[in-house]
Amino acid sequence: MDPIRAPLVKGSRADETAARKGEILRQRRAAYAAVDARDRDQCRVCGRRVFSHVHPADAASKERHHLVSRRYEGSEDAENIITLCRGCHAQQHVFGVLRLSGTSRRLVVERNTADGWEIFTVYEKGGE
Numbered sequence: 001m002d003p004i005r006a007p008l009v010k011g012s013r014a015d016e017t018a019a020r021k022g023e024i025l026r027q028r029r030a031a032y033a034a035v036d037a038r039d040r041d042q043c044r045v046c047g048r049r050v051f052s053h054v055h056p057a058d059a060a061s062k063e064r065h066h067l068v069s070r071r072y073e074g075s076e077d078a079e080n081i082i083t084l085c086r087g088c089h090a091q092q093h094v095f096g097v098l099r100l101s102g103t104s105r106r107l108v109v110e111r112n113t114a115d116g117w118e119i120f121t122v123y124e125k126g127g128e
Contacts, residue, residue, distance in 0.1 A: 027076045028076045031077055031078045032081070035064060035081045035083060039083035043084050043088050044082040045084060045085075045100070046087070048060060048085045048088075050083060061086040062083060063086055063089040064083060064084070065082050065083075065092065067081070067082065067107075078104060080104070081104065082100070082104050082107060096112065097111060097112045098111060098120075105125050106123070107122070107125070
């Protein structure tokens with residue numbers, strides 16, 4: 001039997017891994033639904049209206065950003081995730097001119113200037 005297509009054996013390591021991945025996906029979907037309800041399809045940095053049904057290269061493409069990266073054990077909790085437009089997300093990750101920190105309720109946006117990092121703005125969002 002082809003090992004790639006072999007059925008999962010209950011209690012096996014592969015079965016446990018699949019169960020963990022399934023649980024992570026369920027948590028992520030729930031968090032994304034909460035983020036969508038909270039942010040109302042607007043970029044949290046520039047305020048642009050964003051859409052999930054546009055071409056991914058479109059500036060109005062909806063992207064989600066983890067304030068504490070999953071790489072650094074950031075959670076899949078809605079408090080750690082914000083909605084960004086493609087342009088602001090690229091400024092954060094690709095160009096390195098934005099730095100985002102805080103939580104979804106108190107977002108701190110810093111810009112890289114000739115004098116170093118300066119706080120550009122702090123967004124406070126009350127519980128809704």
